[in-house]
Amino acid sequence: LLAGPDGRPLTGRTAVVTAGPTFEPIDPVRGLTNRSSGKQGYAVAAALAELGAQVTLISGPVALDAPVGVTRVWVEAATEMKAAVDAALPADIAVMSAAVADWRVDGVASGKIKKAPGGPPSLALIENPDILAGVSAPGPRRPRLVVGFAAETSDLAANARAKLSRKGCDWIVGNDVSDEVFGSDGNAVTLFTRNGDEPWPRQSKTQVARKLAQRIADHFKA
Numbered sequence: 001l002l003a004g005p006d007g008r009p010l011t012g013r014t015a016v017v018t019a020g021p022t023f024e025p026i027d028p029v030r031g032l033t034n035r036s037s038g039k040q041g042y043a044v045a046a047a048l049a050e051l052g053a054q055v056t057l058i059s060g061p062v063a064l065d066a067p068v069g070v071t072r073v074w075v076e077a078a079t080e081m082k083a084a085v086d087a088a089l090p091a092d093i094a095v096m097s098a099a100v101a102d103w104r105v106d107g108v109a110s111g112k113i114k115k116a117p118g119g120p121p122s123l124a125l126i127e128n129p130d131i132l133a134g135v136s137a138p139g140p141r142r143p144r145l146v147v148g149f150a151a152e153t154s155d156l157a158a159n160a161r162a163k164l165s166r167k168g169c170d171w172i173v174g175n176d177v178s179d180e181v182f183g184s185d186g187n188a189v190t191l192f193t194r195n196g197d198e199p200w201p202r203q204s205k206t207q208v209a210r211k212l213a214q215r216i217a218d219h220f221k222a
């Protein structure tokens with residue numbers, strides 16, 4: 001089978017994509033987050049939809065329009081993102097591009113924390129669940145192809161390879177974030193698979209997404 005009934009290679013396939021940062025509350029008015037723009041994940045969702053996939057995009061807080069034909073689910077905290085991903089499974093394809101906060105605040109205050117003479121509060125952090133590792137775990141609900149992202153400031157190949165085996169996903173899209181990536185439109189990435197490393201030339205996030213979607217389509221064709 002080379003393509004779906006409408007000639008697009010991913011027609012009839014379902015995909016779950018995570019994108020953007022998470023927002024971990026401290027109290028009702030404050031939180032911990034990061035500088036992910038969501039652009040790369042949104043571009044992947046759009047590219048998979050262009051190839052015919054039925055895409056659910058689980059998005060943290062970003063200032064982007066949902067791509068045409070994509071179902072977006074808004075989330076804030078990592079625990080909500082995990083629940084939304086679980087609810088979107090089963091799916092054929094999972095691409096976890098979100099910059100999930102590694103920690104959340106233990107004991108979120110129910111009211112706004114006030115300044116007090118005793119000095120600033122200390123925040124106790126606990127580790128968030130690893131959504132990618134959970135989706136990658138063997139079982140009947142595991143997507144046939146699970147793709148993670150890794151943003152590294154040093155030792156890209158070693159770190160990306162370690163994540164590939166630690167998390168149990170099939171591919172890792174690694175990017176070197178020692179130069180500007182966050183919020184920018186360009187991206188130089190390497191695709192790490194069990195068959196080796198494939199550096200891609202620097203190109204726009206839209207081009208990276210289209211190339212990744214095409215590779216995913218080729219994987220399902222094979």
Ligand code: CTP
Binds near residue numbers: 099
């Ligand atoms: N990820 C996830 N859930 C988490 C943390 C990360 O699903 N709690 C996913 C990201 O979406 C990404 C991949 O795991 O696809 C790698 O994220 P990264 O932050 O690079 O990995 P970590 O295991 O958190 O390692 P590090 O200590 O380098 O942050």
Ligand code: CA
Binds near residue numbers: 100101
């Ligand atoms: Ca992390």
